Amino acid sequence: MGKNLPPDPGALADQTVAGMDANENGIRDDVELAVFKAYPDSAKTRAVLLQYALALQMEVTQPIVNTTTADKVISEESRASFCIADILVPRKSPESVRSSADMKKIDTFTNFIEDKQLNTEARKKAQENFYNNIGNFANPTENNECDLDLTTLPN
16 A cells, blocks of 8 residues: 555666565565556555566566476466456456457556566566576466455555
8 A cells, every 4th residue: 555665766776686675575666666656546556566566576586496486486477467457457257358459458557567677688688587497387276366355455
C-alpha cells in the first residue's frame, strides 16, 4: 500500500545488476517507485506488477546452483505473468479467448516492468545467462497465481 516505500536511489540504481533495495523486499527500489508513480490509484495493479518485477529480479540475481533453481525462478515469472493477465485483463469467462486488443494490454503491463527491470546491458546479459541455465519445467498446476489475495485490496 506504499507505507514502506524506499527512498529514490538516484544514480545508485544502475551501478550494479542487483541495484538498490533499501526496504529489502526483493524488488529494486527504482522499479518499485516507478510502479507506484505510474499506478497510484490501483493497489491491485501495483501488486501484480510488483510480483512480476520480483520474478524478473530473481532472474538476474539468483545464483544458479542447478536447473531446479532456474526452473523455480522461471515458474515464479510464469505465475506472475498469468496473474497480470487474469487480474488486469480478465477474460469474460474461463473458457473465452482473449482478443488481440486484450493481449496488447497485457503486453503493455509486462513491457512496462521489463523496460524498468532490464534497463542496462548488464541486466539484459544477466537475464540471458539465466535463461541459458533453464532446464525443462512445467507450469505449476495451482489455481492461485497471485501472491496476494487481491480481493483484500480496495481497487
